[in-house]
Amino acid sequence: MSPTTAAPASARPKRRVPFWDNARFACITLVVLGHAVQRMTYDSEIALALYLTIYAFHMPAFALISGYFSKAGTPTKTQMARVITDILVPYVIFELLWTLTQWLVEGQADPNLTQPSWTLWFLLALGIFRLALPYLALLRWPLLWAGLISVGVGYLPNVDSTFSLSRTLGLLFFFTLGWWARDRDIVMRMRLLESRPWWLRTSAVVVLGATGWAAWNWLSIWESIDLRHWLFYDSSYVDLGGTQWWAGGVRIILIIVALLLSVAFFALVPRGTHWWTRFGQYTMYVYLLHSFVLYPFRESGALRGLDPTWLWLPLVTALSVAIALALATSPVRRVFRPLVEPRPAWLFADPALAAKERRRNDPTGSRRPK
Template sequence: MSSAEQHPPATASTGTAARPRRRVPFWDTARFACIVLVVIGHGTQRLIYDSDVSYAFYLWVYAFHMPAFAIISGYFSKAGSPTKRQMARVITDILVPYVIFEGLWTLTKWLVEGKADPNLTQPSWTLWFLLALGIFRLVLPYLALLRWPLAWALAISIGVGYVTNVDSTFSLSRTLGLMFFFTLGWWLRERDVVRRLHLIEYRPWWVRAGAAAVLVAWGAACWLWLDVWEAIDLRHWLFYDDSYADLAGDQWWAGAIRLGLILLAVVLSACFFALLPRRQQRWTTLGQYTMYVYLLHSFVLYPFRESGVLRGLNPTWIWLPLIIALSVGIAFALSSKPVRSLFRPLVEPRPRWMFRDSELSSGSDHRSDPTGSRRSR
């Protein structure tokens, strides 16, 4: 049985009871590792203004953590015509949580800052990825109809940077900028690349050594050439959000920079995946609950980021590892069973009243979150 057969896609849905399927530990491990990097990236962001080492580490993480997450999400997506239940899941798993958490952010800003500007077209902080997942799902079936879907996705990701009127409204610029990675994940599944090349089972020592060397080399490059990265504003390039006009002026070759960053992200993501354990770990099952971490961790970090307590922390060799450890702890805590039980109505709402057919939003024995993690309820 291939890995794809063992772990069904995010949009898989049938009208009859499905046979039990064996989970592949690697995918849950990879998913949780990616969400840990997301929390670490957000947790260390305030340190970059006072520490070059922290800035270099931040660039190291941001070069591949969201592309890797998008690749995994795409791997467990289907490009076929959606069923009614799958279309309902876009509403219940993406749109409704988006509205809920935008409302919570509006309330939080009003209570803390004394002001709020509710605007569903401008996602708050991390919520852009929810909209991105919804747009990815809508666009993928059309891309799959084309002869070279990867090439078209790459053209979209690079070309959108030249269009100045595509901005952060509904996170469209960032979504299209990352479109290639999601499509790549789907393509790897569609072409059965992982099974045919035994990428999960076969991992000799030289692959692990090479992967580690590449990640270390990128870390060294982030540190040694930090002045260069600051001069070209690499940090904002890695967001895949701003137009080239905002980053490089009207230079016609700006798209080549994004192409290089996309290639870099693919290589670094592959190296990161190559180093992850294949067997079940004590924390592997937490990879089934990444949306809890993704949606909740920003509320935990918000007071630390906005209060200024993360500024001017010296020495870096103490505070950077400490903040990293704290971020890892936050990821573990937010994916724990008590937190899931408490926040399930917000993260996994069941708005049956919205549908003419209440079965469309009803719970089932198995459910997939927007990133493709299939789990038992």
């Protein structure tokens, strides 16, 4: 090729879009914050309102991002191997670590790989999402089918937390929507990342602020209907007290609210590169490790009875951000990479499938240098 000949488009390296890394890190920070304030919700109404606001959209938003970077084509051997190395093997490793932790701290443990411990359900969800997506993509109206599954699964009491199936299917619509938006090139065609007029950012602040106000002002209503457990997407309607035939309508409303809040949230995520942007490439480190950091605080009761709330809630929020930042740093990644990103070549008939590559993949779809 002569110096003046341009390389074909397919050969050009893809420019990394910092918005997605920013969105990933913002989402994972909300995950840490939600888990950190959970114990405070028993003593503080404002903490409970914050908790409900976060849980109304943070995991749907994470599922949207994961779906956006997923492919629906026939998986290659390498892609199938990544489901094992990036999802299943870390799941087994961290389930064993949780069993050991509970045995050492609590003096008892119930090792059961079919029941994910605390945060590990999302690893299984990502694996099931990837397995289901190629089949959904074959159908006409995949979003409709995914929506029917997400709403319909709540009517089946026998679909429970085993292998995190109830929660996974409950969030399937968001993952499928993320894939559909990428497949239809919605973001680029509508130029959603190119400009944000002031009125859009203002509207996003109003939407999120109004949700927080509603969560706090009508707290007695949300507690009476047990809203926090509806937001988990992991129980049947009967278990949640929704014995009426129209109980699925509640989930439809929650899905619409989650989409509205996710759009508002994404509208406020910075588009440019910042010093913390690169941490968005390592969200799985934060996701898998932060629960071990929070475990002593939650189990010791240190997060109960904190007063005044106006002082402690900002401090816990700042601590959550600090934990998310710290767990994504290079020293932490070097120490825990064998656990978070294992490459067990001995597991495969073809060891090359697990060999270290020039680029690594986060299970949520972030590609990065090794």
